[in-house]
Amino acid sequence: MRIALDAMGGDHAPGPIVAGAVEAVHDQPGLTVVLVGDRDRIEAELAKAPQADLDRLPIVHASQVVGMEEKPVEALRKKRDNSISKCWGLMATGDVKAVVSAGNTGAMVGSALFNNKMFLPGVRRPGIAAIFPSHQGPIVLIDVGANMNAKAEDLYQYGVMGSIYAETILGVSEPKIGLLNVGTEDDKGTDLTKSTRAIYQKSPLAHRFIGNVEGRDIYEGHAHVVVCEGFVGNVLLKAGEGAVDFLFATLKQEMARLMSVVPAESGQAMASGLSALKSRFEYQEFGGAPLLGIRGACIICHGASGDRAIKNAIRVASTMADDKLNALIVEQIAAGHIAES
Missing domain, CATH: 3.40.718.10 (Isopropylmalate Dehydrogenase)
Structure with missing residues (x-):
């Protein structure tokens, strides 16, 4: 190779x-x-x-x-x-x-x-797939920046490619696909998301398509693949990276304060747990995002x-x-x- x-x-x-x-x-x-x-x-x-x-x-x-x-x-x-x-x-x-x-x-x-x-x-157009953490394990978010002017057909193909990646690389059996939207109801969203939803419902992936998912639902892991246009996906990715950096910087400050008032062994255990938690969110664990x-x-x-x-x-x-x-x-x-x- x-x-x-x-x-x-x-x-x-x-x-x-x-x-x-x-x-x-x-x-x-x-x-x-x-x-x-x-x-x-x-x-x-x-x-x-x-x-x-x-x-x-x-x-x-x-x-x-x-x-x-x-x-x-x-x-x-x-x-x-x-x-x-x-x-x-x-x-x-x-x-x-x-x-x-x-x-x-x-x-x-x-x-x-x-x-x-x-x-x-x-x-039609390649898509960048990013790996996000969730309560159910890693999930795929696609597209996060390759295509800023996506059409419904592109978003369908992203679901196809993202689900294959989740299955072959992440080891997810029969991955479920969700469409990122401002609400879970069928009538919510733009013309693009409504058209995309209609394609999925008539496609060979209809049995895997769970419908609309909101941004806050991504980390629940109900969908193993979350599909969106590149502009929205890139904003979501970078906002998530910033939130993780802010969270762990804040926790580190709080840990430093606690370390001075708890027994040394307890402090070391907390530090070890925090390090293990952080590793679940670090991009270095997955190396990078595939262009599919x-x-x-x-x-x-x-x-x-x-x-x-x-x-x-x-x-x-x-x-x-x-x-x-x-x-x-x-x-x-x-x-x-x-x-x-």
Whole structure:
């Protein structure tokens, strides 16, 4: 299995990116991670890891980087030798089976959209799937930013792709699908959500579709896959990340106060419990968000990803490629008979 890793993508690249690749190769026999980016800087990071298996960490030089704050389309056109485009180029030619990057999300999606030959047969638009925690275990929220102008047919396909991901990667049997809305009643929502609901009710997924779900219901886990348009999903994702950061920062302050008035053993137990709880919400546990609906596999990581997140993203990418997830997506979208509009 060969995977292309954008070594220059992320807030702290290339250090933690290369370190994550070294760990991934060590943990997964038979895996090769192609490091794409500035050769000199990558080699300098590899020199810091004497245990690195250099034969399975080849470098493809890219002289340019798409910055996190750059406009994606403009940057992709002006910087032809950027690391993101080179990663996609490797997958387009079949040299690698998956692409992983913690770089500019818009550029990652844009690179796929520039060449619709990268789309799976029958897929209208790819969607980014994020993993959310719930009382019933992890769930899938799709789309969280790939498509800001979704149509009802797109939201149906997101449900197809999200449910296959939940089943094959998260191990959920017969995942239930919900449509994010402002209320659970049938008559609530926009023309888009009402049209989407009608499609689901007449589709092969009707028996899995539980109807509308509100934002506060996501964490209950009644739906294993929650479908929404990219604008709403991206706002929800970032609001959730901010809420988690705020909550745990507040708890940490309170813990510091309590530690001074409780026995040492009790304080250590509370700290350990808080750490375990936080791990359920951290993006590093899942590595990143898959871009579903494209040939091969693609994981888009958080810009602040460290080596653990990169290692996990590479693991998930290799699993996606191995599980023939895309074949199931093509089969089930064809079975839905969703017409182009």
